[in-house]
Amino acid sequence: MKIKNLILPGLLGIAVVVSVVLSSSIWINPAHYRNSQQTSVSNNSIIDNKPMSYVYSPTQLIQTDENGKQNMLTNHSSNLISEIGNQMKNYDSKSVNKLSSGNIDEYKKFLGYKNSIILNYPAKISIKIFSKFINDSLSKGPNDSINRIVIPFDDSNEIYLLRDDGFHIYKVKFKDTNVSGLKDAIKNNVGTIPVKLKLVNKMPTIDFIKSFEMPQYGYLINKTSQNYYVTRLLPNLHNTNNIKRHRNSVVYNDQSSKQLTFYNNGEAEYFDSRPNFISSDFTQTLIDSYKNISKLSISDNLSNLRYFSYSPKNSTIIYRNYVEGFPIFNQNQYGAVQIKLVDNTSLRYNFSLNNLQIPVPTGGSNIKMETTKEVVNGLAKSGYDVSKIGPIELGYQWSSSKDSNILVTLQPTWFVYYNGRWNNYNQMINKVGY
Amino acid sequence: MDFKKIQMIFLAIFVMIDVFLFMMFHQNTSLQSESVNQGSSSEIIKQMQNDQINVKPNLSDKKSTGYYLSATLNNNLKRESKNLKNQKISYDNHILRSSFKRPFGIYSSNPEDLLDKLIKNKDIIANGSDYEYSADLSTNNTIVYLQKAEDRYIYSGTRGQIKFDISDDHTLTGYTQSYLDNVKILREKSDVISKKSALVGLYQYNEIPNNSKINWIHLYYTRLLSIKDNQVLIPTWVISFSSDNSSNATVKRINAYTGSILDGSGTTKSASESVNNN
Numbered sequence: 001m002k003i004k005n006l007i008l009p010g011l012l013g014i015a016v017v018v019s020v021v022l023s024s025s026i027w028i029n030p031a032h033y034r035n036s037q038q039t040s041v042s043n044n045s046i047i048d049n050k051p052m053s054y055v056y057s058p059t060q061l062i063q064t065d066e067n068g069k070q071n072m073l074t075n076h077s078s079n080l081i082s083e084i085g086n087q088m089k090n091y092d093s094k095s096v097n098k099l100s101s102g103n104i105d106e107y108k109k110f111l112g113y114k115n116s117i118i119l120n121y122p123a124k125i126s127i128k129i130f131s132k133f134i135n136d137s138l139s140k141g142p143n144d145s146i147n148r149i150v151i152p153f154d155d156s157n158e159i160y161l162l163r164d165d166g167f168h169i170y171k172v173k174f175k176d177t178n179v180s181g182l183k184d185a186i187k188n189n190v191g192t193i194p195v196k197l198k199l200v201n202k203m204p205t206i207d208f209i210k211s212f213e214m215p216q217y218g219y220l221i222n223k224t225s226q227n228y229y230v231t232r233l234l235p236n237l238h239n240t241n242n243i244k245r246h247r248n249s250v251v252y253n254d255q256s257s258k259q260l261t262f263y264n265n266g267e268a269e270y271f272d273s274r275p276n277f278i279s280s281d282f283t284q285t286l287i288d289s290y291k292n293i294s295k296l297s298i299s300d301n302l303s304n305l306r307y308f309s310y311s312p313k314n315s316t317i318i319y320r321n322y323v324e325g326f327p328i329f330n331q332n333q334y335g336a337v338q339i340k341l342v343d344n345t346s347l348r349y350n351f352s353l354n355n356l357q358i359p360v361p362t363g364g365s366n367i368k369m370e371t372t373k374e375v376v377n378g379l380a381k382s383g384y385d386v387s388k389i390g391p392i393e394l395g396y397q398w399s400s401s402k403d404s405n406i407l408v409t410l411q412p413t414w415f416v417y418y419n420g421r422w423n424n425y426n427q428m429i430n431k432v433g434y
Numbered sequence: 435m436d437f438k439k440i441q442m443i444f445l446a447i448f449v450m451i452d453v454f455l456f457m458m459f460h461q462n463t464s465l466q467s468e469s470v471n472q473g474s475s476s477e478i479i480k481q482m483q484n485d486q487i488n489v490k491p492n493l494s495d496k497k498s499t500g501y502y503l504s505a506t507l508n509n510n511l512k513r514e515s516k517n518l519k520n521q522k523i524s525y526d527n528h529i530l531r532s533s534f535k536r537p538f539g540i541y542s543s544n545p546e547d548l549l550d551k552l553i554k555n556k557d558i559i560a561n562g563s564d565y566e567y568s569a570d571l572s573t574n575n576t577i578v579y580l581q582k583a584e585d586r587y588i589y590s591g592t593r594g595q596i597k598f599d600i601s602d603d604h605t606l607t608g609y610t611q612s613y614l615d616n617v618k619i620l621r622e623k624s625d626v627i628s629k630k631s632a633l634v635g636l637y638q639y640n641e642i643p644n645n646s647k648i649n650w651i652h653l654y655y656t657r658l659l660s661i662k663d664n665q666v667l668i669p670t671w672v673i674s675f676s677s678d679n680s681s682n683a684t685v686k687r688i689n690a691y692t693g694s695i696l697d698g699s700g701t702t703k704s705a706s707e708s709v710n711n712n
Contacts, residue, residue, distance in 0.1 A: 008441045015448035022455035038691060077501065077619045217620075220659075326621065359620035361504040361664045 008411075024043055038166050039090065050296045053132040057081050057305050058119035058149065059325050060208070062195060063186065066115050071192040072206070073117075074324050076215070081119065081325065085133050087181035093137040093175045099169040102200075106200065107167040108159055110150050111204055111215070117182070118197070119149040120206075122327065122393075123309040124163060126283040127170075137174070144168060145282065153179050164204045188206035205361040207373070208394070213366040214412035217323055217396070220405055226262050229353075232296070233270055234388070266353045267332055270296075273346040286310075289317050295343050296337070296351065302358060307336055315341035321356060327395045328356075329422055367412050369394070375414050382429045390417030392412060392418055397424055475634045482637055487675075488647040493630040498621040500669030500690060501584055501653055501696075505614035507663050508595070513559040521558075521608070529592060532561075533608035540604050545577055549598060551577060561613055565596050570650045570674070575600050580654075583617045589654035589672055590614075590665070593708070614665065624689035626653065632671035635693045641686055642675055649674040649683055656687055670696060 034346070061073045061080050073080055100106045111118070121130075124145040131138035148162040157177045161170040230237060230252055237254045244251045252260040257274035277288035293305070308320040308327055320327040320335040328336075338350040341420045370378070372392060380386050393415045401407040414425035441517035482489060512525045521532040540548055546567040565579035565588065572578045581588035581594035588594035594614045599607050626633075629651050636642055656670040671691040676683040687696035 008438065008445065010442055012445045012448065015445055015452055017447055018452045019455060022452065022459055026455070026459060075622065077622055358658065358666060358668075359502045360661055360666055361618070361620065362657075365665075408460045 009293060024423070040318055042055050050303050050305075051132075051291045052129075052287070054082070054303075055293070055305055056125060057085060057133055057289055058121050059306055059322060059327070060076040060120040060206075061186070061325070062120065062197060063192075064112060064114055064116050064117045064118065066346060067208070068112055068250070070112070070195050070197060072195045072208075073186055074191040074193065075189055076324065077189055081183040084117075084182060087185050088134045091134045091137050091177065093141070094175055095302070095364075096138065096141045096173075097171050098142070099171050101166055101168045103169075104167055104199065107162065107169060107204075110147075110162055110200060110201075112168060113150050113160070115154065116150055117151045119151070121147040121307075123147065123307070123417070124165060124312075126152070126286065127161060127305065129282045129286050130161070136298050138172065141172075141281075142170065144170070144171070151182065153183065155179065203391075204370075205391070208369070208371050209373075211368060211371055211374070213368055215366050215396075215412040216362045216364040216412065218360040218362035218364075218401075219356040219408050219410065220358040220360055221408055223266065223352045223406075224353045226268075226353070227263065229260060229268065229270070229296070230419045231320065233260055258421050262353070268351055268353055271342075271346065271349075272349075275313050275347045278341065278345070278347075285317070286416070292339060292347070292349070293319060296349070305336055315344075323396055323410060326412070327393065328398050328410060329395045329413070330424060332397055356408070364409070369412060370414070375416070378425070378429050384418065384428065389416060392425075393422070447478050454470045454677065457682045458629045475630055478637060479630070482642070483695055486645045487637070487642055489633070490648060491649075493628075493633060494656045495517060495630050497628055498653065500586070500653070500655075501623050502620040503538065503583055503592075503667040504616070504618050504620050505583070505588075505667060506616040507660075508615050510615050511560060511611065511613045517557070518560060528612055530611045530613075531608070532611070534606065536607075538606040540600055540606050545598075545600060545606075546572075549579070550576055553596070559596065559609075559611070563594075564613075570652070575602070578662060581614060583614075583655050583667070584619065586669070587652075587654050588656070588667065589652070589670070590667065591655040593665070616668075621667065624691065626669050627671070627688075627693050629653070629671065631693060632688040632690065633673060635672055635688055636686055636695065639695050643677050645678040647674045648677075649676060653690060658696075659691075 005369060058081055061084070062070050063073055064070050075194075089158040104151075124147040126143070127138055127141045128143075128150070130146060131141060144163065145165075146161040146168070148164070150160040150162060152158065155177075157174045159172050159174070159177075162168070168409075174232050175320060185198045191213045193208065196207045196209050197204060199205070200207075220399045234252055234254045236256065236258075237252060239255075242255055244253070244254045249261050249263045251264075257272065258289055259271045261269045261271075263269070275292075277291065279288060304321040305319050306322045306327070308318045310317050317339045319351050320329075322328065332350070333350050336351065336355075338433050340348045342348050375392055376389065379389060387404070393414060395414040395415045396410040399411060401409060415422045416425050416428060417423075418428070452634045470518060479489060479493065507528050510523075511528070511530055515523050515525065515530055515532075518532070520535050520536055521540070524531045538548070538552070542548060546569075550567065552561050552598050553565060555562065568578050568580045568587065571580070577598040577600060579596040579598075580589060582588075583594075592610070593612045594608055597610045598609045601607055614616045633648070633651060642648075649670070651668055654672050654673065655667040656666045671688040671690050672685060673688065674683045674685045688694070689696050
């Protein structure tokens with residue numbers, strides 16, 4: 001009788017406990033609580049963007065032999081710089097010391113370091129970002145910028161980091177280095193262009209001392225649709241009233257913080273007045289900026305895109321497309337992508353809807369390039385003020401084909417920094433646009 | 435007595451609540467596992483096996499690299515064919531057709547052993563050393579050799595192929611040959627997707643019917659587009675499968691750079707057309 005009386009409250013107790021356990025497990029793990037609409041997983045991107053170490057990798061490679069002769073190395077079939085990065089990915093740094101700063105003679109010695117290779121960046125970059133190129137082994141390194149790396153081909157287990165601006169030299173000692181792997185990486189199928197790294201007006205400059213030949217490239221271009229960027233960059237644009245059409249452009253505005261403008265010539269401008277990241281630290285700025293361009297994911301998953309310059313004066317970072325270590329110019333005024341910090345609060349992106357897509361045979365022969373000296377003389381003869389000539393870069397001119405609007409030719413050309421912008425040398429001496 | 439009734443009512447209500455909660459819990463856990471299913475590619479392979487798709491070739495996740503190549507379709511083969519002996523030759527649309535005046539007898543079960551020697555003989559086949567035997571494409575009556583390019587093979591319709599015809603009475607009667615000249619690297623090598631992601635991609639495009647068997651998957655160079663006589667070749671995952679109710683194998687191509695499908699009216703095809711038109 002007594003036991004029979006306990007059955008009902010016992011069952012009730014069990015039911016209460018079970019309901020408490022079930023409902024608490026649903027409460028504790030919110031994953032159980034979501035509804036079926038939220039469970040769709042998107043995995044349509046098989047190809048990932050190139051990692052940061054790729055976009056911020058050095059672009060040029062100069063080898064100095066035992067006699068001090070220097071050659072710029074190129075390779076048509078593989079990317080020499082990433083091959084070298086692969087050989088250095090197990091490097092583990094032991095110590096970083098500043099050897100000198102402001103000492104021009106010492107700096108000159110390192111530019112001509114015998115039996116070594118030098119990796120060059122187009123502009124200075126923070127040591128912490130360069131560290132990503134060698135397996136983050138310098139992530140605790142000094143908070144400074146560099147633009148050249150000297151890798152001696154000896155068994156000292158050392159490399160040197162150089163900064164042209166102020167002639168800083170750092171010595172990095174590693175536990176072990178892989179000189180034989182590096183030598184192998186530059187052994188096969190390598191083209192050489194004779195150069196000399198020297199100081200011109202106290203500025204380290206690559207002097208191309210002999211004329212040489214460069215190939216032309218042809219590409220099919222891919223014009224990304226405006227919709228692609230609108231859905232990516234303005235997810236909150238719901239009202240078609242926020243689209244304004246002008247004679248030369250179409251403007252999309254989400255009425256709160258973002259505006260996207262497409263110009264008829266294929267250029268685009270994106271203005272973000274409330275960006276997630278803004279930092280005054282150079283390393284952080286470069287990292288944020290990489291995140292921003294990968295958000296745009298332009299240019300073939302960033303595989304041709306490289307960091308080209310940073311100007312602290314107007315807070316502008318420029319990325320350009322590269323072929324075989326040489327930048328492509330005049331795709332538009334600002335490179336492939338330009339990110340500019342406006343009023344310390346907003347970011348303005350300029351980019352082009354036209355991107356290089358598929359390489360195609362040009363059928364054109366190689367083009368003979370003049371030496372640096374001949375270029376300077378040519379400019380002087382055409383009446384340009386030699387003292388105003390800035391850096392001279394070897395690059396590729398993006399020129400549209402007459403036959404097809406989706407075909408472009410990339411022609412090797414000298415580019416001269418003059419009057420605050422990059423100019424095509426051939427156009428300068430032929431006075432096109434002057 | 436009243437208290438007992440109240441207890442009964444409470445018990446009934448709590449049992450109902452328990453049943454409801456348990457159903458909710460169970461439903462959500464199964465939903466969760468479903469959403470995980472969509473994520474990883476090895477789960478998708480399992481899903482394929484549930485669809486009775488037989489995946490036999492071993493699927494590696496290994497990443498490899500490939501080039502953009504260019505090749506020319508010219509008539510050099512016609513010129514070189516004049517030096518060939520013991521055969522009657524016709525040449526049309528860049529394809530050389532030859533029939534042997536004195537056919538070869540092939541009685542071995544591995545005809546490629548003999549053909550490997552034959553193909554290197556310059557009096558019999560032009561540029562023969564540029565080709566290699568492909569077991570997957572060959573049948574009893576047709577032995578296929580593919581042209582080599584940068585450590586891989588070209589698979590581009592009839593281009594870059596030699597097909598040997600073997601009659602039922604084991605005689606090698608003749609062959610057809612197409613040659614891609616001037617194979618050049620257009621751009622430095624870059625990464626391609628893995629074999630596994632190529633197959634998963636094709637499955638997700640709904641291109642593989644249920645009850646199919648995957649015969650082979652190879653990374654070949656195939657034609658992306660042509661500009662005049664020049665072809666642009668890219669590394670492509672070529673996937674062959676046959677479905678249960680037909681003996682014919684279907685071949686599909688996946689662009690190994692982007693993972694997109696290459697057959698059908700893709701954007702790349704229209705791009706090539708507009709180049710050709712201009």
